[in-house]
Amino acid sequence: MSQVSDVAETENQAEAIAKAKAADSEVEPVSRVLVLYTGGTIGMKSNPNGVYEPKENYLLNELKKLPMFHDKEYADSQNFDNEDTLAMPYHRGKRILYLVKEYVPLLDSSNMMMKDWAHIATDISDHYTEYDGFVVLHGTDTMAYTASALSFMCENLGKPIILTGSQIPIFEVRSDGRDNFLSALIIAGQYCIPEVLLCFDNKILRGNRSIKYDAGSLSAFVSPNLPPIVSLEIRITVDWPAIFRGGETEKFQVFTRMCENVGLIRLFPGITSQTVRGFLRPPMQGVILQTYGAGNAPDNRPDLHQVFKEASNIGVIIINISQCPRGNVSTSYATGKALMDCGILCGGDMTTEAALTKLSYILGKEEWDIDKKRKMMTRNLRGEMTVVRNETISIMDFELIDSVAKCLSISSTEEVNKLRDALYPNLTCAAAMAGDVQALQKLKESGADFSLPNQDGRTALHVACREGHYPVVQYLLHNGVSVHAKDHQGLTPLMDAINGKHENVITLLVKTGSVVTLHTVNQAIELCRAAALEEMDTLQAWKAAGVDFNVADYDKRTPLHVAVACLKLKAVEFLLDSGACWRVQDIFGNSAESFASDKGYTEVLELIAKAKTAAR
Numbered sequence: 001m002s003q004v005s006d007v008a009e010t011e012n013q014a015e016a017i018a019k020a021k022a023a024d025s026e027v028e029p030v031s032r033v034l035v036l037y038t039g040g041t042i043g044m045k046s047n048p049n050g051v052y053e054p055k056e057n058y059l060l061n062e063l064k065k066l067p068m069f070h071d072k073e074y075a076d077s078q079n080f081d082n083e084d085t086l087a088m089p090y091h092r093g094k095r096i097l098y099l100v101k102e103y104v105p106l107l108d109s110s111n112m113m114m115k116d117w118a119h120i121a122t123d124i125s126d127h128y129t130e131y132d133g134f135v136v137l138h139g140t141d142t143m144a145y146t147a148s149a150l151s152f153m154c155e156n157l158g159k160p161i162i163l164t165g166s167q168i169p170i171f172e173v174r175s176d177g178r179d180n181f182l183s184a185l186i187i188a189g190q191y192c193i194p195e196v197l198l199c200f201d202n203k204i205l206r207g208n209r210s211i212k213y214d215a216g217s218l219s220a221f222v223s224p225n226l227p228p229i230v231s232l233e234i235r236i237t238v239d240w241p242a243i244f245r246g247g248e249t250e251k252f253q254v255f256t257r258m259c260e261n262v263g264l265i266r267l268f269p270g271i272t273s274q275t276v277r278g279f280l281r282p283p284m285q286g287v288i289l290q291t292y293g294a295g296n297a298p299d300n301r302p303d304l305h306q307v308f309k310e311a312s313n314i315g316v317i318i319i320n321i322s323q324c325p326r327g328n329v330s331t332s333y334a335t336g337k338a339l340m341d342c343g344i345l346c347g348g349d350m351t352t353e354a355a356l357t358k359l360s361y362i363l364g365k366e367e368w369d370i371d372k373k374r375k376m377m378t379r380n381l382r383g384e385m386t387v388v389r390n391e392t393i394s395i396m397d398f399e400l401i402d403s404v405a406k407c408l409s410i411s412s413t414e415e416v417n418k419l420r421d422a423l424y425p426n427l428t429c430a431a432a433m434a435g436d437v438q439a440l441q442k443l444k445e446s447g448a449d450f451s452l453p454n455q456d457g458r459t460a461l462h463v464a465c466r467e468g469h470y471p472v473v474q475y476l477l478h479n480g481v482s483v484h485a486k487d488h489q490g491l492t493p494l495m496d497a498i499n500g501k502h503e504n505v506i507t508l509l510v511k512t513g514s515v516v517t518l519h520t521v522n523q524a525i526e527l528c529r530a531a532a533l534e535e536m537d538t539l540q541a542w543k544a545a546g547v548d549f550n551v552a553d554y555d556k557r558t559p560l561h562v563a564v565a566c567l568k569l570k571a572v573e574f575l576l577d578s579g580a581c582w583r584v585q586d587i588f589g590n591s592a593e594s595f596a597s598d599k600g601y602t603e604v605l606e607l608i609a610k611a612k613t614a615a616r
């Protein structure tokens with residue numbers, strides 16, 4: 001063997017050996033949350049002049065002293081890869097482990113720029129597969145802008161991203177920061193809500209629907225046109241049907257090329273056309289026009305209309321939203337209609353923050369032509385605007401649940417809602433089990449939410465994947481069911497597809513961004529069993545899921561060790577072809593190669609020699 005290939009082989013082997021060593025003995029159900037600490041009052045300290053300032057390297061050490069944020073005893077008993085991993089106390093059947101990544105410099109959010117949004121989005125993307133959810137600690141002043149921007153920048157999001165902060169620093173005697181942060185961690189770690197959310201004062205709001213409303217209150221944020229998605233009272237109540245689900249079968253990705261040439265014009269009586277013309281001059285590419293009431297502007301100002309028309313004609317996109325935080329832009333007034341006639345688009349009930357960041361996102365899509373950009377601006381992309389609900393749906397919804405409720409003599413709204421929650425998941429799972437897309441369509445028309453789990457935490461997608469019903473899986477993914485939803489055993493639909501050995505379904509799930517989340521030791525146990533029994537279809541299914549065949553069990557034995565020990569030549573060949581390393585040592589010091597050589601397994605040694613040649 002040449003020296004060069006020797007080195008290459010040694011490097012591959014070293015990597016595989018390191019991975020095998022990394023396996024630990026974690027057994028308790030855990031979920032992992034990444035906390036991106038960008039700054040804001042939550043971690044500030046008063047400086048000698050008595051003003052609040054962000055303080056570096058302060059938050060993490062202080063958090064470690066608070067028992068509700070860190071169970072020190074448990075953490076000391078574990079062998080965490082990163083010693084800065086914090087462990088919340090065991091809660092509701094799970095333990096949340098989280099890592100705090102502190103930004104340098106920490107910012108008061110008034111100092112944030114669009115590049116800071118890109119920084120956050122990129123960090124989420126870089127660690128997307130490692131975590132179940134993300135918390136962004138952020139100043140409150142521009143939190144609604146960042147939340148709105150992230151909602152657009154994060155495409156095909158399948159996990160929660162929760163922004164939170166506080167009005168009083170977390171380490172003061174009185175602080176809203178502790179509850180806000182804890183609530184955000186719990187929701188990010190325990191609930192699969194695939195949205196960018198904002199957590200404040202025991203409520204979780206959709207990020208792109210929220211505004212900072214009160215500078216002096218601990219209840220600083222409101223969502224004027226959409227009720228909270230989650231209420232954290234004595235009980236935590238999630239409004240599951242309200243959750244926005246995109247329904248794309250594409251992987252998560254972030255878009256960071258936001259356009260900076262955007263702006264806001266707030267109309268006021270007597271605004272001059274010179275002011276507006278100056279504002280709309282190049283390089284301006286898009287403007288949010290804040291109008292009166294239900295989207296009205298003067299219809300007796302031809303000078304203003306002329307300026308708007310000229311700007312629209314040269315490709316400036318202008319969106320009409322209301323100065324009133326609550327309500328919708330409508331065209332039922334002549335004064336509103338006049339704007340539409342100038343080429344100005346209707347912004348519906350979007351917040352200013354959502355409209356501006358959406359415009360910046362859409363204008364950043366250089367590959368879209370102006371017609372597509374205008375069309376996308378009026379479309380509901382991330383739940384940022386209200387779409388009128390189809391009437392027939394609500395009538396049928398009422399009929400189905402109502403008839404069952406009558407049979408059961410149920411009458412109160414609370415009971416009817418409980419019935420709905422109990423009934424639909426079982427009906428959707430039954431339809432998924434039968435592979436019946438039509439039945440699912442009917443259930444959808446009658447108001448079913450496919451993402452609601454049954455008593456075992458399983459969704460219709462878990463069931464369809466187990467059964468290998470490809471068209472059902474496709475249908476459910478297009479209807480926004482998350483590939484990341486975990487059942488009560490912590491298993492995702494991908495594990496069902498692997499257990500069912502349905503390769504086409506596995507490939508579709510992987511394309512949609514699913515990865516194997518099972519602990520590496522448990523993966524190794526499954527793979528070693530399949531190798532020992534030479535279950536080729538099982539090994540093939542794991543391969544389609546993108547698994548690393550160098551995972552090791554409690555004795556640091558890999559599937560290749562087992563296949564060699566059991567002399568399963570087909571499995572040995574498959575594993576070697578799939579990247580298994582013959583030099584990884586188990587705790588007894590044996591590698592697959594040394595064992596075969598000790599035993600004189602010449603056929604195995606020939607296969608290893610072949611793999612070595614192929615690796616050169």
Ligand SMILES: NC(=O)C[C@H](N)C(=O)O
Pocket residue numbers: 039040041042107108109110138139140141142165166167168
């Ligand atoms: N409460 C806060 O976080 C306000 C602070 N000025 C900020 O936005 O960073």
